[in-house]
Amino acid sequence: MTGNANYKTGIVQEGVVIGLGTLAVRVEDQHQTPAAQLDIGFVLNRDQADSPVLWDCVAGVGSTNEEAQIGLSRLVARFNW
Numbered sequence: 487m488t489g490n491a492n493y494k495t496g497i498v499q500e501g502v503v504i505g506l507g508t509l510a511v512r513v514e515d516q517h518q519t520p521a522a523q524l525d526i527g528f529v530l531n532r533d534q535a536d537s538p539v540l541w542d543c544v545a546g547v548g549s550t551n552e553e554a555q556i557g558l559s560r561l562v563a564r565f566n567w
Contacts, residue, residue: 497563498559498560498563501513501514501555501559502529502532503559503562503563504532508530508531508532508533508534508537509528509529509530509531509532510528510529510532511526511527511528511529511562512526512527512529512539513525513526513527513555513558513559513562514527515551515555516541517543523543523544523545523554524543524544524545524551524554524555524558525541525542525543525544526541526542526543526544526558526562527539527540527541527542528540528541544558
């Protein structure tokens, strides 16, 4: 996902949802599966390169990995940060 897009309460930049303070959420396809299963990482401090990231897997957001990544980024951007 490229470019920037503003949504309800978050900003999506290059596949990362920028939240308030130093919180961010990354949407990635770490497992490289064709089943539109993605990984969502909660970055605890995006200003520090070695900051912990809490990972979880999600599925059922789209029919392709690209569609799922776009849809999930938009969904996460709407969280009430």
